[in-house]
Amino acid sequence: MEQTNFQLKKQKSQSNDWSARLHHATRATREDWMGKGISYLCIGVIILVVASMLWFITSKGVATFTQNHVSLTKFLFGTNWAPDQGHIGALPMIVGSFAVTFAAAIVATPFAVGTAIFMTEISPNKGRKLLQPVIELLVGIPSVVYGFIGLAVVVPFMRHVVGGSGFGIISATFVLFVMVLPTITSMTVDSLRAVPRHFKEASLALGATRWQTVSRVILRSATPGILTAVIFGMARAFGEALAVQMVIGNAAIMPKNLISPASTLTSQLTTGIGDTIDGTLPNNALWSLALILLLMSLFFNALVRVIAKRGQLKHER
């Protein structure tokens, strides 16, 4: 109150030059500038960090090809990985990464969608009270714990059931399945909840059963969201290093079957990065693996965007 009076007085004492009076900065405008400045600063820092990471990984990753003159085709399609001897065929790791990613996604999706349908359509109350916390808990468990359980439980189990050492793609798939399940489930739940209630009502009012309504109306209109969820799950599986490293066996050879030891891009990175010297071919080769990982995560992101846009566009025409 006092301040207002003070300002009024101040304005009164000012000249009759309206242009100067209406253009001069007050505390309010200065606060605006401050706020804008702080936001732009934060955005700038984030952009700088992301851009320098991209630049760092890319420049280091391409050194294999520019400085060590390894051909790109040999890197991408060669199957012999022995960087100490100058052989850097990364195909075994690429295949390993894709194999565990797709296998985990394929196994996890039906479970995730089933759980999500239960949580949204069949028993929303129990879903919210019981399953929601469980899923949130699963997301929060550190990956080393998953890896340890994999090592202590899944690997011996696989050794017992299918034979071999127990280390291999199938164990990694199993561990990743549990790890991506909560990601896919919670995002699928969100996309099912976003389906307008009137779709469900319209379907029921036409005499369609609950199952028909869920399978033909609700799942159908949630499809873009579910695909996005699966891709996020795949991105997580593709990028997971520690847990996979603990159960896959870490042999940089072409996987012959699901139970032979193999390795992924990430597991090879974490295994190898401590043993190499900066600037040498073995080190550069690992950076190239990191570059592939980076490009794949950019690809997953782009895919999510494309799907979101498709989902939107389809019904606006």
Place this chain on the structure above:
Amino acid sequence: MLKQYSFEETAVQTFDDKTSLAMKTENLQVFYGANHAMHDADLAFPKNQITALIGASGSGKSTYLRSLNRMNDGIATVTGKIWYHNVDINEPTVNIYEIRRHIGMVFQRPNPFAKSIRENIVYALRANGLKNKAELEERVEKSLRGAALWDEVKDSLDKSALSLSGGQQQRLCIARSIAMEPDVLLLDEPCSALDPISTVKVEETLLELQKKYSIIIVTHNMQQAARVSSQCAFFHLGHVMEYTPTGTMFSNPQIPVTQDYIAGSFG
């Protein structure tokens, strides 16, 4: 301030010829938890006529309508009897899917599925096991003609239903319901989201449809009730106050609350 009207003073007509009735309710009560939203509704709906349910917001007319094809299942508790072909369809043993196939419903907001126009109509038919392509096509055309939409969409049946205008979408929803060839069509304020021109088209459609179907329509638009309906029921705060032929309702309302509502004193 809303005047206090006695809920004892009602004027509800009854019909002697039971065979001429499409549906009838006895002592219908609806509860949302502890909230008693509908009291003792005793209404009978003649076949092949349009019955309008009017009343202010919150008078229970939509609640009542939604009970008639058991759309309140899982949302509210409905007690009392709902007679349809001499069966009380409010019994828990009744197959609700079968009921909804015979008693179709159109909602306030046009709610076509995010599918093509054709798929919107075929959906429920397929869900009921109709697979023959030629027959499906025939039903699509017949129901779209019935809803007076055929001429506007016949060349674009594969376009998304969401690309239609609001009025067209609502007529598509009507077409979708009549494709199931129901007996009774329930409409919950079908024109409240539509412009006047679309409203006229929907009303013309309804007047045409009453030759084949018995129609019960909830509307908060008294003029609309006067234009389309033959019978008219007035709801007030969860009670049915007056139920008479539409002409009587608007020219000679029987009780004070209806007189005040028709005169525009509240609502």
